[in-house]
Amino acid sequence: MLVKQISVFLENKIGRLAEITELLGQNKINIRALAIADTTEFGILRLIVDNPEKAQEVLEDRGFAAKQTDVIVVKVADKPGGLAGILKELKKSDLNVEYLYAFVKQSGENALVVFRIENTSEAIKVLQGMGVEIISPEEIYSL
Amino acid sequence: MIWNPRYECIDRKELEEIQLERLKHLVKRLYERLPFYKKKLDEVGVKPYQIKSLDDLRLLPFTTKDELRQGYPYGLFTAPLEDIIEFHISSGTTGKPVVDGYTRKDIDIWSEVMARALASAGCTSKDVVQNAYGYGLFTGGLGVHYGAQRIGAKTIPASGGQTRRQIMIMKDFGSTILTCTPSYALHIAETAEEMGENPVELPVKVGVLGAECWSENMRQEIEKRLGIMALDIYGLTEIIGPGVAQECEYKEGLHIYEDHFLPEIIDPDTLEPLPEGEEGELVITTLTREGTPLLRYRTRDITSINYSPCRYGRTIARISKIKGRTDDMLIIRGVNVFPSQIENILMKVEETEPHYQLVLERKKGLDDLTVEVETTPEIFFDEIKRLEEIEKRIAKEIEENLGLRVNVKLVEPKAIGRSAGKAKRLIDRRELK
Numbered sequence: 001m002l003v004k005q006i007s008v009f010l011e012n013k014i015g016r017l018a019e020i021t022e023l024l025g026q027n028k029i030n031i032r033a034l035a036i037a038d039t040t041e042f043g044i045l046r047l048i049v050d051n052p053e054k055a056q057e058v059l060e061d062r063g064f065a066a067k068q069t070d071v072i073v074v075k076v077a078d079k080p081g082g083l084a085g086i087l088k089e090l091k092k093s094d095l096n097v098e099y100l101y102a103f104v105k106q107s108g109e110n111a112l113v114v115f116r117i118e119n120t121s122e123a124i125k126v127l128q129g130m131g132v133e134i135i136s137p138e139e140i141y142s143l
Numbered sequence: 144m145i146w147n148p149r150y151e152c153i154d155r156k157e158l159e160e161i162q163l164e165r166l167k168h169l170v171k172r173l174y175e176r177l178p179f180y181k182k183k184l185d186e187v188g189v190k191p192y193q194i195k196s197l198d199d200l201r202l203l204p205f206t207t208k209d210e211l212r213q214g215y216p217y218g219l220f221t222a223p224l225e226d227i228i229e230f231h232i233s234s235g236t237t238g239k240p241v242v243d244g245y246t247r248k249d250i251d252i253w254s255e256v257m258a259r260a261l262a263s264a265g266c267t268s269k270d271v272v273q274n275a276y277g278y279g280l281f282t283g284g285l286g287v288h289y290g291a292q293r294i295g296a297k298t299i300p301a302s303g304g305q306t307r308r309q310i311m312i313m314k315d316f317g318s319t320i321l322t323c324t325p326s327y328a329l330h331i332a333e334t335a336e337e338m339g340e341n342p343v344e345l346p347v348k349v350g351v352l353g354a355e356c357w358s359e360n361m362r363q364e365i366e367k368r369l370g371i372m373a374l375d376i377y378g379l380t381e382i383i384g385p386g387v388a389q390e391c392e393y394k395e396g397l398h399i400y401e402d403h404f405l406p407e408i409i410d411p412d413t414l415e416p417l418p419e420g421e422e423g424e425l426v427i428t429t430l431t432r433e434g435t436p437l438l439r440y441r442t443r444d445i446t447s448i449n450y451s452p453c454r455y456g457r458t459i460a461r462i463s464k465i466k467g468r469t470d471d472m473l474i475i476r477g478v479n480v481f482p483s484q485i486e487n488i489l490m491k492v493e494e495t496e497p498h499y500q501l502v503l504e505r506k507k508g509l510d511d512l513t514v515e516v517e518t519t520p521e522i523f524f525d526e527i528k529r530l531e532e533i534e535k536r537i538a539k540e541i542e543e544n545l546g547l548r549v550n551v552k553l554v555e556p557k558a559i560g561r562s563a564g565k566a567k568r569l570i571d572r573r574e575l576k
Contacts, residue, residue: 007525009518011555037527042553044525063557065523098526116525 001124002070003137004052005114008045009065012038020045020059027058032143033114035101046101048073048114050141070120073140075110075133076102083113086132093126095119105143146262146294147255150402151457155450158459159197162405165430167194170203173438177221179214180438200407200428201416205439208241211381215239222246222433232280233380233479243282243380244434250289252431253383256400257290260389263398264349264374266320268295273313273347275323275331276354276477277303282384283354283477287322290386296320303327303477306334313345321347324477325357325365325373329508332368343370351376353385354477355510356465362394375464381440382427388462393454396461403431406460407439408448411469422447424469425462443469473503473569475510478547482568485514488540492533493522500559505573513550514541517559 010016017036024031024047033048049055052068059066076082083102090097098116105112112135117123127134145151153161171191173180183204184190193199211219220227222244229245245253266272272291276283284302291298299316301309303323309331312318321328328350335342347369353376365373377397378385387404388397399406405428408417417423425444429436446462453461473480482501489497498517503510514537516522522533534551541549560567 005525007523009523009530009553009555011558016555039527039531042530044527044530046525063555065518065520065556067520067523067525069525 001134002120003048003073003140004068005071006047006049006052006055007067007069008059010043010045012041012043023058023062024055027054029055032140033103037099048140072115072117072120072123073135074113074127075135076113078104078109078111089126089130095123095126144262146259151259151459153458155458158401161402162430163197169430169436170194173221179218203438205441206437207441211241212239216242219435220244221436227434231282231380241381246433249432249434252403253286253386254289254293256386256403257286258293259400260376260386261290261294261351263389263391264320264351266294266296270320271297271299271316271318272320272322273299273301273318275301275303275309275327282380286384286386306331307338310335310338310340313347317346319346319348320351322351324355325352325361326355326476326508326510328352328365328369333507342368347371349374353377355474356467379442382429391455395453396449396463398457398459399462401459405430406448419450420447443472445469475512475547478545480545480547484545485541488544489516489537492537492540498559500570501568502570503573513552515552515554515559517556518553
């Protein structure tokens with residue numbers, strides 16, 4: 001149920017993102033989704049890729065600080081209010097969303113939303129309880 | 144003006160006689176009263192009666208800062224504790240702090256040499272001395288205060304910081320003498336400009352600036368921007384505080400108060416004394432201190448000495464402006480910092496050997512230190528909040544332990560250049576030093 005996300009520490013310097021994407025490309029690692037959280041000085045690049053193990057390895061070899069983080073990916077109806085319903089339920093169960101980001105699959109009616117929630121097992125229960133479709137790692141990696 | 148012509152313009156032969164008498168007395172007292180020095184003197188096989196001339200000084204052992212730390216708190220007190228009336232304690236995370244204990248006579252000596260220093264800068268009882276050195280455990284504030292009081296000048300114990308208020312006070316009370324670090328003097332100029340004031344029109348005429356290593360370029364910059372005469376003062380807590388040596392208006396070296404502080408210049412590698420005019424490490428023996436007198440204290444400051452009388456009439460020796468250090472100590476806004484102290488704090492926070500670099504810059508006239516820390520797996524988290532917390536925690540630890548506010552910046556692994564496996568620890572980007 002849990003998808004391995006790769007988090008990479010980045011200084012806010014020109015060309016760092018280009019370097020990472022190029023490195024992953026050369027190693028035939030495909031990026032499924034990405035998001036960046038940043039401050040004025042540094043940022044964290046978060047990646048969903050088809051081969052997280054290998055991605056972490058090549059990034060660390062190149063000297064990046066990279067680690068794997070468990071996230072939950074769910075299918076959300078691609079229509080107004082789709083995400084709101086889910087967030088409301090999570091809040092009711094006192095589950096804190098540390099961050100999330102979304103991506104839309106080609107020609108789909110659903111958006112995929114990546115959630116980072118501290119209490120993942122409880123979150124999965126809540127999401128399943130409301131009938132939300134959770135995407136398996138295999139499905140994500142082979143998108 | 145010359146505060147004490149009797150000693151500042153003394154005949155060298157007479158001075159040397161006084162120095163020798165005081166040295167003999169000092170060695171005898173240290174040998175008899177302080178186990179620390181008895182042991183050191185026994186180790187080199189010197190008995191007090193063997194000191195017969197000033198040249199015999201070189202028979203005596205050196206004293207280092209590490210030894211002072213090991214003696215914390217009372218190990219180097221020669222006077223009985225009941226005679227001590229004041230302590231000054233340096234910061235320190237590598238090992239223990241350094242303590243200076245003053246008897247009433249020591250405070251009297253301090254007031255005297257600081258009065259000489261301020262008088263050299265033209266200070267009289269008519270002057271208003273705005274003392275922007277920090278008051279507290281740091282010796283700068285109180286040392287200058289004692290000297291200004293001795294002269295009878297109007298003393299404003301402004302201490303450091305609150306620069307806008309300093310400028311307001313300066314204008315409203317007509318401060319004529321400013322005492323602070325050179326970088327703070329520049330900061331005052333910057334701040335005055337920000338306030339829409341012309342710093343040249345401030346009432347200050349003379350700056351007595353020290354507690355930092357600063358260049359002739361920086362002097363010119365301060366003089367131009369504040370419209371003052373900027374004079375250098377030298378001192379260190381271990382010896383007494385500020386007032387060990389001071390420039391007069393001719394700015395041809397700092398007059399060192401030799402009747403109290405016996406100077407030598409040595410080669411820091413061979414430890415052999417160097418002749419007049421040659422650059423080396425300044426070593427000081429405190430001839431008159433009672434509380435914590437020291438034999439041949441290695442200051443680690445690099446300078447040279449000149450025994451010729453000055454144009455103003457003083458006959459005491461002059462040391463050149465301090466050129467640098469023989470160790471890696473940094474002096475930032477008057478605070479002494481060793482990179483190893485910062486390393487120890489990082490090690491405590493990260494629980495592993497840190498890769499770090501210190502970047503020294505000057506912002507708005509003030510020295511600004513940024514500690515760049517490479518992000519290791521131990522301190523990398525997938526949350527901005529936690530990364531920021533690490534930066535804050537490091538900055539807080541450094542401020543609490545060293546009394547210095549720094550910026551902390553996480554950088555990528557291997558971002559810090561290494562040559563032969565060893566990282567360059569300090570990048571100095573200050574234009575004026």
